[in-house]
Amino acid sequence: MSSDDEQSEEPGAGAPEQLALIRETVRRAKVPRAKPRTWRGAPLAEELPVARVLVNRGALHLDQYFDYAVPEELDAEARPGVRVRVRFGAGGRQVRGGRREGGGLVDGFLIERRASSDYQGALAALAYVVSPEPVLGPELLELSRAVADRYAGSLADVLQLAVPPRNGRAEGKPSPAPLPPPPAPSPGSWERYAQGPGFLRALAEGGAPRAVWTALPGPHWPEEIARAMAATLASGRGALVVVPDGRTAGRVDAALTEVLGEGRHALLTADSGPEKRYRQWLAVRRGSVRAVVGTRAAMFAPVADLGLVALWDDGDSSHSDDNAPFPHVREVLELRAAHGRCGFLLGGTNCTVEAAQLVENGWALPLRPDREQLRIAAPLVRTVGDGELARDGAARSARLPSLAWQTVRDGLRSGPVLVQVPRRGYAPRLSCERCREPARCRHCAGPLQAPDQQDLNCAWCGRAETAWNCPACGGVRLRARIVGARRTAEELGRAFPAVPVRTSGRDHVLDSVPGLPALVVSTPGAEPVAEGGYAAALLLDGWAMVGRPDLRAGEEALRRWTAAAALVRGRPEGGTVVIVAEPTLAPVQALVRWDPVGHARRELAERAELGFPPVSRMASVTGPPEAVAAYLAGAELPPEAQVLGPVPVPAGAPGRPRRQGDAPPGETWERALVRVPPGRGAALAAALKAAQAARTARGTGDPVRIRIDPPDIG
Incomplete structure (x- = not known):
């Protein structure tokens, strides 16, 4: 209504509520x-x-x-x-x-x-x-909305991850005509698994089986993924597999070419370049190609008639996106499998706690080999404890105990030897000096820390701990060690002067090495593949990885070790792995027995008892102290929600790349954790999203960062 209309009304013609109703009726009529x-x-x-x-516009109120x-x-x-x-x-x-x-x-x-x-x-x-090219179809829109809701983010932010930037040259080129479905493949090496042939048969017949696959060590897993995708294509449907990095994608790409031939699949990685990658993506969206292998962003690939989604090594940190709303590939593919009623395959040489939970709650079935096949494929694993290492004279000269020295010398007679060394900067958490049990808070079970090297407090809720004692053995003394590479390659070069030494790490990662005698020193995740497999492997400084200040320290250490040991020849061929770590630690025992599933199930049971993710759902709220306090005060959290903290977060050092969770240099930030029991994750995400939307709509206060299922809560 205009101001003139308002003045023409007679004041006092009725109650205020009636006057408001009359005005609204007149406004709608006009x-x-x-x-x-x-x-x-x-x-x-x-x-x-x-x-x-x-x-x-990624703002939540928009x-x-x-x-x-x-x-x-x-x-x-x-x-x-x-x-x-x-x-x-x-x-x-x-x-x-x-x-x-x-x-x-x-x-x-x-x-x-x-x-x-x-x-x-x-x-x-x-x-x-x-552009007249339709790039956002109904299925991709529905998936993106589900991802935004699950991670308390905006649809616009998800679509920034799901739809690649436009490239005019790629858009103007026609896509090839689709090829007819290939014949169903033979099981091949899937016959090593009792349920393997049945899984492929179900895919070829148009079924939607869901499996958590614990792959045997060795070089066969890329071909096995390719055969699963070929079986899906034989049913007239599409298939998608997501892997951690470009090197791994290259191995699956080669296997797909061998199994399917040329022109039946697309490779979606950042290494392809923007034009080629967008051209490949358009071929997938237009239905010219029904099979896709790619890295993280490929989780949104618009594959037509999707029949299988697969993920390799879901514990790798590269599967968690660093851009808002920070989705994880595993969760996105679970959504695609549930909404699209397609098959699901979660594979790796290790087993994460989340994978074990999928089997535990019946959402997926286990797909793993029997012990006889495992004894053939896995190498012999031997351990060297800290006490033996301290008493060993050979260890003091080249960081190699006598057992490791002998293993390296024997291995170099028949092929290359892999040496895995933790990256510099691993900061172990505190644990009992006597039994190595992690030191946890008595209030919330979070990890204890000593920021000033004297007073103990909890990294989650911030409470001080003045009289800690170990609940497992009663010990009262804590230990922490920080171990780095210490020029391992140079030391090994002096110890074996006649043997070439190759390094693979952050600055220079090798894809493969010849099957000739050589020492290959690598950081975790950068191990190259050796032709014919490594003759032996050394896993040094194991305590540095087990002792990281992270809820997933043991799980991540076992994942790194199994990934390296899986590159070694099987026991019948003389393959041997020596790990320098305390033999009584649970991850070390799981490696010796090659039982990642058992380790994951035990971890899941412990987390269920303590209320840790993934049994519970957790979110982090990070920002300046006043902003975090105001946000939590205004959020209508579920009644069951438990707020832990806030506690200070470290500031990024000047000149150092800022890591996830760091405060800006020179600023003081805090982080609070919000935990809810199983079944309340959707309610938590909705509450946090509503509070953030209201905050951004007002446009006041410092920014607050919300992250559902933060990867690092240690």
């Missing part, structure tokens, strides 16, 4: 439902003249669709799924319905065309269609 026909004198589309647009008018000249190109440009915002204020003429041009996706708008006013028009 402003009819919007059905635009012209825009600045230009005609609009005759049919479906309203476009519902998702603007590329996580909605906005209506725009469709000019007649854009009618043919303005189809659902295309990229568009629209004017958004005016006078520093965001507006509903895109109705202001002011504001800058922003990118967006056209979601749907409608006959009318529920906004009662004039609509702004689409500025132009960026």
